[in-house]
Amino acid sequence: MQLRISTLPNQATQEGLFEWPPPKPTRNSVKTNFKFIDLFAGIGGMRLGFESAGGECVFSSEWDKDSQKTYSANFGEKPQGDITQIEAREIPNFDVLLAGFPCQPFSSIGKRAGFKHETQGTLFYDVLRIIEDKRPISFLLENVVGLLNHDKGHTFHVIIESLKEIGYTIHYQVLDAANYSVPQHRKRIYIVGFDTNLSKKGFEYNWPQPHKKKIGIGKFVQQNIEDHSISKHLQRSYLFKLEDGRPQIINSTSDIQVKTLVATYHKIQRLTGTFVSDGPTGVRLLTADECKAIMGFPKNFIIPVSRTQMYRQMGNSVAVPVIKDIALEMSTALFHSGLKRAI
Numbered sequence: 001m002q003l004r005i006s007t008l009p010n011q012a013t014q015e016g017l018f019e020w021p022p023p024k025p026t027r028n029s030v031k032t033n034f035k036f037i038d039l040f041a042g043i044g045g046m047r048l049g050f051e052s053a054g055g056e057c058v059f060s061s062e063w064d065k066d067s068q069k070t071y072s073a074n075f076g077e078k079p080q081g082d083i084t085q086i087e088a089r090e091i092p093n094f095d096v097l098l099a100g101f102p103c104q105p106f107s108s109i110g111k112r113a114g115f116k117h118e119t120q121g122t123l124f125y126d127v128l129r130i131i132e133d134k135r136p137i138s139f140l141l142e143n144v145v146g147l148l149n150h151d152k153g154h155t156f157h158v159i160i161e162s163l164k165e166i167g168y169t170i171h172y173q174v175l176d177a178a179n180y181s182v183p184q185h186r187k188r189i190y191i192v193g194f195d196t197n198l199s200k201k202g203f204e205y206n207w208p209q210p211h212k213k214k215i216g217i218g219k220f221v222q223q224n225i226e227d228h229s230i231s232k233h234l235q236r237s238y239l240f241k242l243e244d245g246r247p248q249i250i251n252s253t254s255d256i257q258v259k260t261l262v263a264t265y266h267k268i269q270r271l272t273g274t275f276v277s278d279g280p281t282g283v284r285l286l287t288a289d290e291c292k293a294i295m296g297f298p299k300n301f302i303i304p305v306s307r308t309q310m311y312r313q314m315g316n317s318v319a320v321p322v323i324k325d326i327a328l329e330m331s332t333a334l335f336h337s338g339l340k341r342a343i
Contacts (some may be wrong), residue, residue, distance in 0.1 A: 034137075034334060036096040037061075039127060041079050043070040043313045045295070046098045046142070049323025053331045058092045066309045073302040083126045088133035096330065097139035099127045100318060124159060132166045137198055137337075138330055141191040142318055145174055148189060159191070168193035171205055175326075177296070177319035178257040179210035183217040184294045186260050186319050190326060194333065205333040208325035216255030220293035221276060223252060228284040228307075230268060230275065235283055239270050248274040249283065261286075261294050263315030266308045286311075296320035 038047045038060040047057050060079040062068055072078045080086055101123050131139060141159075148156050163170055170193050177186035194203035230239065239247055247270045248259055258274040265273060266285070276284050286294070288303050291314040303310045 034095040034331065035093070036098055037091060037094045038079070039083055039097065039099040039130070040101050040123070041071060042067050042100065042317050044075055045297070045318040045320050046100065046140070046323050047075065048297070048320045049318070049325075050096070050098060050327045052324045053327035055096065055327065055331070058094055061086060066305045067313055069304055070302070070313055073304045083123070083130075086126075088130050091130065091134060094134065095137045095334070097127070097131060097134075097136045099139070100142040101127050124162075128162055128166070131163070131168070131193075135195060137195055137334060138203070139168075139191075139193045140323075140326060140330065141193075142323075143189050143191075145187045145189055148174075163191075163193050167195060167197055169196045169203070171207070173207050175207070175322055177322050178214060180208065180319070180322045180325055181211050181213075181215050182294070182296045182319045182321050183215045183220060183257050184259070184261060184319065185257050186322075188318070188322075190322075192326070192330060198337075203333045203337050206329055208322075208329050214257060217250055217258050217290075217294065218252050218254040220290055221250060221252045221254065221278075222287055222289060223278055225276075225279050225284055225287055227279075228276075228287060229279040229281040230283045230285065232281050234268065235281070239268070239275075239283065241270075246270050247272075249277050250274060251277045258294060261291060261311075261315050263312045265311040265315055296322070 034055050035058045036050050036055045038044065038057055041047065041060045041062040042064075044060075047060070051057065057075075060071065060075075060077070061081070061083045062071060062079040063082045068078055127141065147159075150156065160170055160172070170191060172189060172191045174187055174189050177184055177188075192205060194205065196202060250256070250258060259272060261274075262269075262272060268275075268285070274286070276286060276290070278284050288307070288310055289299060291310065292299060292301055292303075295314050295317055296319045297314075297317075303313070305313070
C-alpha cells in the first residue's frame with residue numbers, strides 16, 4: 001500500500017528551537033520581574049512561556065493527578081488541587097494570572113443580578129472570583145476557538161462582559177501556533193486583560209507579530225523507532241480504507257505544520273490524526289519527543305507517565321512559543337505602564 005507522505009520544499013532553517021532554559025527576553029530589551037499564578041496548570045506549558053519572559057510563578061493549581069506528576073517532575077513542586085476549593089486568601093499576591101479554563105455553559109437565570117451571578121457553578125466563575133479578589137495587574141486566559149460560538153456566542157459574551165464588569169480592559173485574538181515557530185496548526189483564542197485603574201498611563205498591549213519563517217515538522221521526526229507501530233490490519237481496515245488523502249502521514253522530509261494534536265490522539269483517528277512513515281509496520285504513532293516538538297516543549301522536558309497519558313497531556317496543553325511571545329508583549333506593557341509593582 002502506498003503511503004501518502006506530506007512534503008513541501010524545505011524552509012525550516014531556524015536552529016536551536018525548543019531549548020531549555022531559553023534565552024533571555026529580547027522584546028525591546030525589556031527585563032521585567034513580575035509574579036504570576038498558574039491556574040488549570042496542566043503540565044506547565046503556560047508557566048514555561050512566562051518564566052522565559054522574566055516571570056516568577058508563585059502559585060499553581062491542577063486537579064488531575066497524572067498532570068500533577070508531570071508538573072512536579074519538571075518544576076519541583078506539586079500544584080494545589082481543585083481550584084473550587086481554594087480561597088483567594090490562600091493565594092500569594094501576584095501580578096499576572098494565567099488560566100486555560102474549561103469551557104462550560106452558563107446560566108441564563110438571574111441576569112439582573114449581573115454577569116458574575118450568571119457564571120456561578122462554572123470553573124470560569126472561580127477564575128473571575130480570584131481576579132476580582134486579588135486584583136492582578138493583568139491576566140491571560142486561553143481556550144479552544146469553539147468558545148467563540150459556544151452556546152451561540154452567549155458563553156464568550158458573558159466571559160468578556162464579566163471581565164469588563166470588574167474593571168478590566170480586554171483584548172482577545174485567535175492565533176495559530178504555526179505562525180510562531182511551532183510545526184503544528186493549532187488555533188486558540190487568547191484573552192488578555194489589564195486593570196486600567198492601576199496606571200494613569202494605561203497599558204499599551206500589542207499582539208505578537210507572526211514569525212517570518214514557518215517551521216516544518218520533518219527536522220523533528222525520528223527514524224527507526226521500533227515501538228508505537230500501527231498494525232497492518234488496522235491500516236488496511238481503517239486508516240487507508242478510503243482514497244481520500246487521509247490520514248496525514250509524515251516523514252523526515254516533511255516540511256509542513258501538522259494537524260492539531262488532540263488529547264485523544266492514542267485512539268488513532270484517521271480524519272484528524274498525524275502519523276509517521278516508519279517502524280516495523282511502516283506506520284506508527286508519534287513519539288514523546290515528536291509530541292514535545294509539535295507543542296514547542298523543550299526536548300528535556302520530563303514525562304513520567306504512561307504513553308496514553310502523555311498524549312492526553314500534550315494534546316491538552318498549550319503551544320509554548322506562542323505563550324512566550326504573548327508573555328513578552330504583556331511584560332512590555334507592564335514595563336511601560338510605569339508600575340513599580342511589576343518591575
